[in-house]
Amino acid sequence: MNVTTAGARLVGRPRYGDRALAVATGAAVVTILSMLVVVLFDVVRGGATKLSWEFLTTSPREGMTAGGVLPAIVGTVSLTLLMTIAAVPAGVATAIYLTEYASRRSRLARLVRVCVANLAGVPSIVFGLFGLGFFISTVGRAIDRVAYDGEAVYGRPCLLWSSLTLAILTLPVVVVSTEEAILSVPRELREASLAVGATRLQTITYVVLPEALGGILTGTILAVSRGAGEVAPILFTGVAYYLPYLPTHLNDQFMNLGYHVYVLATQSPDVDRTKPLLYGTALVLLMLTLLLNLIAIAIRARSRRRSRAAA
């Protein structure tokens, strides 16, 4: 008898709140995952047949109803590389200043933080207009006046200004993720370094940055892959509808995968013939960003493994 009574007391009323929350959060996960699956499935199904060596290595032909996307790939890759070269050093340096050198009460540091936060909230089309107004009309024209007798060499849309415009768009993410990576370096390691007579610079170079490197790279690559798919900032600053040649100079215009998708979808003279090309282009763009994300994941896994092996 006793046993049954004791057992009965353990059975409580079901926790309906917990169950409801589990169902609701689970449903949210399923919804988001299924959207991702639908998008991926559609793009892959439509684009996979088009994907071929020829598609990746030739230029568009016959009014963009045939041929490949080579110029758009080259344009996207060079745009992304130049953007990275411009954004990452500036962003990492800013983060180092904010975390390591600026005092907690520094007005300048607070101003920089406010600017970075606001920069992150600016719509990307505004960056495009800014690039046109500042880089092309102001900086570019000034260069032309001084160096090229007013001939339009840099005072027009081109790869350089598009890259810099995108770099500004990417900058806040690089700054914030680098800051977080640096702040996650344990205070004990800095103190250990300082206590044996290392200077601040040595501590940053030999202890803080190597320890934060995994986090910095991960955040940076994610920022870059986000920037690589942006179209609005390059719309006025350098992207071209169609070019018969590949960009070779900083002041060349270029084609871009994201913009090419837009062009194929809206400007085609023959929708039926363009559709497979459109899918193929979207798939190539997806694969490029996916590749960058995979690299970021691999780096993160590696640095986690390292610190776990360490601990």
Place this chain on the structure above:
Amino acid sequence: MRAVVAPPATSLTKDAGYKMRARDLTVRYGENTAIKDVTIDVHDKVVLALIGPSGCGKSTFLRSLNRMNDMVPGISVSGHVELDGEAVYGPGVDPVLVRRRVGMVFQRSNPFPKSIFENVAYGLRVAGLSGQSVVAERVERALRHAALWDEVKDRLQESGLGLSGGQQQRLCIARALAVEPEVLLMDEPASALDPIATAKIEDLISELRSELTIVIVTHNMQQAARVSQRTGFFYMGRLVEVGETSTIFTRPKQRETEDYITGRFG
């Protein structure tokens, strides 16, 4: 690259047998006063233990001896600290040079995620010492000093983080000793270790005393009694009493000291 500073010419402090002195040292964090008017002498080649309940300011005092507190935001230090007669907080004093002569070991062992060898060599490298044989020789000497050499000599290239807790702490001591400091500050160096590892650290302290001056913060009174020759008792940010360890533990002058060491509070 700055050279490791040579000891200055003889000074009053040196002649009197004092390695470091603090006069009316007050440290504030913002509005809070962590230590107030601390005056104490650190005798040369003597182990000075600082005891007291948590939050009494003993660690703050320790960290102000080699300017490790400088990085803390909102801190203000007033009063006077000297090392061999030279003002530690004087104008133009480079805290980096202070720390090369006054090393520190922390409560939680904090090896770098580098090899055992590179952990110990770090202080030498940042001081500008190059030349593989010189560095290797000083790394070995430091590891022997820290009674760790025999345990790690065959795996110097393995990560320092793969060592046991006690070994890691001795690695940190070796790292501090490699730059050959004149004073070693130890902030509860054995509080996270098991009794056997603690005993090893305590033996080590007794051996190191012949070569350098040691100031150790501990909340373990038996430890203070075992390793130190002089003991200071901190309470509520003040230095209540300092003297020969045997005297402090048997015939303390202050009532608060007696209450603490007999376990009436703390």
